[in-house]
Amino acid sequence: MAESKPRRPSSVIIAPELPAPPAALNRRLSLQFTPSSPTFKRTSWVEIDDDFEDEKHALERSGTQAYQNRGQRGEEKVVRTLCDEHRLAQLKSIKVEGPISETPPESSAPEKAPSxxxxxxxxxxxxxxxxxxxxxxxxxxxxxxxxxxxxxxxxxxxxxxxxxxxxxxxxxxxxxxxxxxxxxxxxxxxxxxxxxxxxxxxxxxxxxxxxxxxxxxxxxxxxxxxxxxxxxxxxxxxxxxxxxxxxxxxxxxxxxxxxxxxxxxxxxxxxxxxxxxxxxxxxxxxxxxxxxxxxxxxxxxxxxxxxxxxxxxxxxxxxxxxxxxxxxxxxxxxxxxxxxxxxxxxxxxxxxxxxxxxxxxxxxxxxxxxxxxxxxxxxxxxxxxxxxxxxxxxxxxxxxxxxxxxxxxxxxxxxxxxxxxxxxxxxxxxxQLSPETDESRGLLRPAIEGGVALQNVAFSYPERSNVPVLKDVSLSVAEGECVAIVGASGSGKSTIAALLQRLYEPHVGSITLGSSDVRSIDVSHLREHVAVVSQNPNLFDASVRDNIAYGATALSDDEVRQAALAANVDEFINTLPKGYDTMVGENASLISGGQAQRISIARALARPSKVLILDECTSALDPANQAVVIETIRSAKVGRTTLMVTHKLPLMQMCDRILVVEDGVIVEDGPYETLMQRNGAFSRLASAGEWFGQ
Ligand SMILES: Nc1ncnc2c1ncn2[C@@H]1O[C@H](COP(=O)(O)OP(=O)(O)OP(=O)(O)O)[C@@H](O)[C@H]1O
Ligand SMILES: [Mg+2]
Missing domain, CATH: 1.20.1560.10 (ABC transporter type 1, transmembrane domain)
Known part of the structure; x- marks a missing residue:
C-alpha cells in the first residue's frame, strides 16, 4: 500500500556544492555569486494531501505555542529585519532543517582585517x-x-x-x-x-x-x-x-x-x-x-x-x-x-x-x-x-x-x-581547535545493558545559558521497558534524548546507563549502543545497504537484510531498481518519508544497541506511512530499553509508562489509562489538540 504510492522525497543529506566564482573574477574583489535571483515557480511539485496539511497545521500550532512559551519564559525576543514580518512570524513556527539563525551572524564580529x-x-x-x-x-x-x-x-x-x-x-x-x-x-x-x-x-x-x-x-x-x-x-x-x-x-x-x-x-x-x-x-x-x-x-x-x-x-x-x-x-x-x-x-x-x-x-x-x-x-x-x-x-x-x-x-x-x-x-x-573536548573525555567501554536513569538533572543550552531547559529531572527506565516522554512543544523532550546520547552534558545531576555514568563511557562506544531514530531520516548519498550498515563496516549482507526485515522494509527495498545496491541520492524520489524512516530504523536495529531512542520519528509522515512505522516500532522495541519522544497517542498507548515533562521537571509518570483518568497535565495536553490520534 504505502510502497505503491511514492510521495515526498525523503531527506537525503548531500553536501550542497557552493558555486565557485568564475575564473575570470578570481583576481578581483568580485562577488562570489552573481546578483541574479533564483526563479521560484508558483506551482507546487509536491504532492500534498489533506492529512499532511492537517498535520502540518497542527505542527504549526504547536510550534507557535512553543514560541509563545519561550516568550513567556522571559527569553530575549530577537528582532529580525525582514520585510514581510507577518509571514516571518509564521516562518518561526515551522521546523526547518537548515541553520536559520536568529541573530545576524557577523554583525557583532569586529571588522578587523588580519595582517x-x-x-x-x-x-x-x-x-x-x-x-x-x-x-x-x-x-x-x-x-x-x-x-x-x-x-x-x-x-x-x-x-x-x-x-x-x-x-x-x-x-x-x-x-x-x-x-x-x-x-x-x-x-x-x-x-x-x-x-x-x-x-x-x-x-x-x-x-x-x-x-x-x-x-x-x-x-x-x-x-x-x-x-x-x-x-x-x-x-x-x-x-x-x-x-x-x-x-x-x-x-x-x-x-x-x-x-x-x-x-x-x-x-x-x-x-x-x-x-x-x-x-x-x-x-x-x-x-x-x-x-x-x-x-x-x-x-x-x-x-x-x-x-x-x-x-x-x-x-x-x-x-x-x-x-x-x-x-x-x-x-x-x-x-x-x-x-x-x-x-x-x-x-x-x-x-x-x-x-x-x-x-x-x-x-x-x-x-x-x-x-x-x-x-x-x-x-x-x-x-x-x-x-x-x-x-x-x-x-x-x-x-x-x-x-x-x-x-x-x-x-x-x-x-x-x-x-x-x-x-x-x-x-x-x-x-587551532582543541581536540580536548567534552566528548573526548570518558574511556570506559562497558557492556551496555540494564536501564537508563537521570538523577536530578539540570541543563540549559550553552548558547542560551540563562534559560533553564531542564530544572530537576529524575527518571528511571528499567531494562527492556518502553517509556514515552511527552510534553508541550519546547518542554525539553528532545533535550533529554540529546543528553542520553551525550551530545550535551548536564550542569547538575547525573545520567546512568546500566551501572555506568555516561560521562565515563567512550562516546563512540556509547553511540554505537544507543540507537537513535529522529524525525528526519538522515539518509546519506550511498546505497541502501551502506545506509543501513553505515559506521558498522563489519556487518555482513545477511545482517543488513535481517535488520531490514526487522524494520519491515526488506520487501520495499527489493522493489527498488537495484535492490540493496540502489543509490539513495539518485533515487530519493522513489523513497517515501515512511520508507526512509524505516531504513533508518533498520540502521538502528543493525547495531548492537540495547537502548533505543525514538524522537518523534513518525511526526513527519502521512497516516499510511505512520501506521507502517508504528508497526515497525512495535516489534523493534522488543528486547530493548526504549524511550519514545512522541506527540502520537497510539505510540503513547504502546508504551509501558508515560513521563510528562513540564516546566523543566517530570510532572506525571504512569501508564496511559491512569494518566488519562488523573485529569492532570497529561489529560490537559491530550485534550488541547496538541497530540494526534493518527
Ligand atoms: N541547540 C539549542 N540551543 C539553544 N536552545 C535550544 C537548542 N535546542 C533546543 N533549544 C531550546 O530548548 C528548549 C527545549 O527544546 P527541545 O527541543 O528539547 O523541546 P521539545 O520538547 O523536544 O520540543 P518539540 O516537541 O517541539 O520537539 C526550547 O525552548 C528550545 O528552544
Ligand atoms: Mg523535540
Whole structure:
C-alpha cells in the first residue's frame, strides 16, 4: 500500500556544492555569486494531501505555542529585519532543517582585517617539508634578483647601440648574457611556481584533513554557535581552502620576488649613481604610504566582502535545503526578499570595494608615471651639469625604473593578499581547535545493558545559558521497558534524548546507563549502543545497504537484510531498481518519508544497541506511512530499553509508562489509562489538540 504510492522525497543529506566564482573574477574583489535571483515557480511539485496539511497545521500550532512559551519564559525576543514580518512570524513556527539563525551572524564580529605577517607566523608550524619551503623562497629571491641584472645589461646594450653600434663584440657579449639571464629567469620562475604550488597543495591537503578531523571531534555545543554554522564551515573548508592555498603559492612567493627585486635593484643603483638613486628614493615614502593605505583599504573591503558573500551562500543554502518546507508553506516570497536583501548588501559591499580598489590603483599607477618623469628630468639636469655621463645615467635610471615599476606592478595583487589572508585566518581558526573536548573525555567501554536513569538533572543550552531547559529531572527506565516522554512543544523532550546520547552534558545531576555514568563511557562506544531514530531520516548519498550498515563496516549482507526485515522494509527495498545496491541520492524520489524512516530504523536495529531512542520519528509522515512505522516500532522495541519522544497517542498507548515533562521537571509518570483518568497535565495536553490520534 504505502510502497505503491511514492510521495515526498525523503531527506537525503548531500553536501550542497557552493558555486565557485568564475575564473575570470578570481583576481578581483568580485562577488562570489552573481546578483541574479533564483526563479521560484508558483506551482507546487509536491504532492500534498489533506492529512499532511492537517498535520502540518497542527505542527504549526504547536510550534507557535512553543514560541509563545519561550516568550513567556522571559527569553530575549530577537528582532529580525525582514520585510514581510507577518509571514516571518509564521516562518518561526515551522521546523526547518537548515541553520536559520536568529541573530545576524557577523554583525557583532569586529571588522578587523588580519595582517599578512601575523598570518604567516600563525601558519608557519603547519607548513610541511620546511627545507623545500626554504628552497622555494631562495628560488623566488633569485628570480626577483634577475630583473635588476636584466635591466642593467639592457641599459649597456642600449648604450652600445646608441653610440652607433661600433663595438660589435661587446654588443654580442652583452646580447649573449641577456639571453642567458632570460633563460635563467625562466628557469627560476618555473621552479618557483612548481615548488611553491606543490608545497601549497600539500599544505592545504594536510590542513584540510586535520581541520575536518578537528571539526568532527567538536562537541555539539560548538556547532550551535553562529560562527560554526554548516554553511560557514563549508565555505571555510571548501572555498577558503583554495584561497588559503594562494597564500603560499602566490603571495609569499611574490613577496620574495618583490623584496629581492627592490633590494638588489636599489643597492645596485646606489652603487652606480647614489645621488640619482637618492632622488628616486626621496619619492619612495609617497609610494610606501600609498601602498600601505591601499593594502589597508583593500584588506578591509575584502573582509567585508567575504562576510557578505558568506551571507549570500547562507541564504542559498537555507533556500535549497528547506525547499520542501518553503514550497508547501508558500514562503517563496519571504525567502526571495531575504535573498534579494543579502545579494543587494553583497553587491553594495562589492561596489564599495571595487571603488576603493579602483581609486587606490589609479593613484598608485599615476604616481609611477610621475616618478619616471621626475627621474628623467633630474637625469637630464645631471648630464647637463656634467655630473653624470650618459652611460651612468641610463644604467641607474634603468635600474630604478625597471625595479620600481615591476615591483609595484607585482604588488598590485594586494587584493589577492587580502583574500588569502582572510581565508587563511578563517581556515587557521579551525586548525587551532582543541581536540580536548567534552566528548573526548570518558574511556570506559562497558557492556551496555540494564536501564537508563537521570538523577536530578539540570541543563540549559550553552548558547542560551540563562534559560533553564531542564530544572530537576529524575527518571528511571528499567531494562527492556518502553517509556514515552511527552510534553508541550519546547518542554525539553528532545533535550533529554540529546543528553542520553551525550551530545550535551548536564550542569547538575547525573545520567546512568546500566551501572555506568555516561560521562565515563567512550562516546563512540556509547553511540554505537544507543540507537537513535529522529524525525528526519538522515539518509546519506550511498546505497541502501551502506545506509543501513553505515559506521558498522563489519556487518555482513545477511545482517543488513535481517535488520531490514526487522524494520519491515526488506520487501520495499527489493522493489527498488537495484535492490540493496540502489543509490539513495539518485533515487530519493522513489523513497517515501515512511520508507526512509524505516531504513533508518533498520540502521538502528543493525547495531548492537540495547537502548533505543525514538524522537518523534513518525511526526513527519502521512497516516499510511505512520501506521507502517508504528508497526515497525512495535516489534523493534522488543528486547530493548526504549524511550519514545512522541506527540502520537497510539505510540503513547504502546508504551509501558508515560513521563510528562513540564516546566523543566517530570510532572506525571504512569501508564496511559491512569494518566488519562488523573485529569492532570497529561489529560490537559491530550485534550488541547496538541497530540494526534493518527
Ligand atoms: N541547540 C539549542 N540551543 C539553544 N536552545 C535550544 C537548542 N535546542 C533546543 N533549544 C531550546 O530548548 C528548549 C527545549 O527544546 P527541545 O527541543 O528539547 O523541546 P521539545 O520538547 O523536544 O520540543 P518539540 O516537541 O517541539 O520537539 C526550547 O525552548 C528550545 O528552544
Ligand atoms: Mg523535540
Amino acid at each position: 599578512l605577517w601575523r598570518t604567516i607566523r600563525a601558519i608557519y608550524p603547519s607548513i610541511p617539508y620546511k627545507p623545500v619551503f626554504f628552497l622555494g623562497i631562495a628560488v623566488s629571491l633569485l628570480s626577483g634578483a634577475m630583473t635588476p641584472v636584466f635591466s642593467f645589461l639592457l641599459s649597456r646594450l642600449l648604450f652600445e647601440v646608441s653610440t652607433g653600434a661600433r663595438d660589435v663584440s661587446t654588443i654580442n657579449m652583452f646580447g649573449g648574457i641577456v639571453l642567458g639571464i632570460a633563460a635563467a629567469d625562466g628557469l627560476f620562475m618555473g621552479l618557483k611556481f612548481f615548488i611553491m604550488e606543490t608545497l601549497a597543495m600539500s599544505w592545504v591537503t594536510r590542513i584540510r584533513k586535520s581541520c575536518l578531523g578537528l571539526v568532527l571531534s567538536q562537541d555539539k555545543k560548538w556547532f550551535d554557535k553562529t560562527d560554526n554554522s554548516s554553511v560557514r564551515l563549508m565555505n571555510v573548508l571548501i572555498k577558503d581552502g583554495d584561497d588559503a592555498r594562494s597564500l603560499i603559492a602566490t603571495v609569499i612567493a611574490q613577496c620574495m620576488v618583490v623584496t629581492a627585486m627592490l633590494s638588489v635593484g636599489l643597492i645596485w643603483a646606489l652603487v652606480r649613481g647614489w645621488q640619482y638613486t637618492l632622488v628616486g628614493l626621496a619619492i619612495a615614502p609617497v609610494f610606501v604610504i600609498t601602498m600601505a593605505v591601499q593594502t589597508n583599504l583593500v584588506a578591509k573591503a575584502e573582509y567585508r566582502n567575504k562576510r557578505a558573500r558568506e551571507e549570500v551562500a547562507k541564504t542559498y543554502y537555507d533556500v535549497v535545503s528547506n525547499i520542501r518546507g518553503i514550497r508547501s508553506m508558500g514562503f517563496e516570497n519571504v525567502f526571495q526578499l531575504q535573498f534579494e536583501k543579502t545579494v543587494g548588501d553583497a553587491l553594495r559591499t562589492g561596489v564599495r570595494g571595487a571603488f576603493v580598489e579602483g581609486c587606490t590603483y589609479g593613484v598608485a599607477s599615476s604616481l609611477i608615471y610621475l616618478a619616471e618623469a621626475l627621474l628623467f628630468y633630474v637625469g637630464a639636469v645631471l648630464i647637463a651639469k656634467g655630473i653624470y655621463t650618459y652611460l651612468q645615467m641610463i644604467e641607474t635610471l634603468q635600474l630604478i625604473v625597471f625595479t620600481v615599476t615591476l615591483g609595484s606592478q607585482l604588488m598590485s595583487f594586494t587584493n589577492r593578499i587580502a583574500k588569502s589572508v582572510n581565508a587563511t585566518n578563517d581556515f587557521n581558526r579551525l586548525l
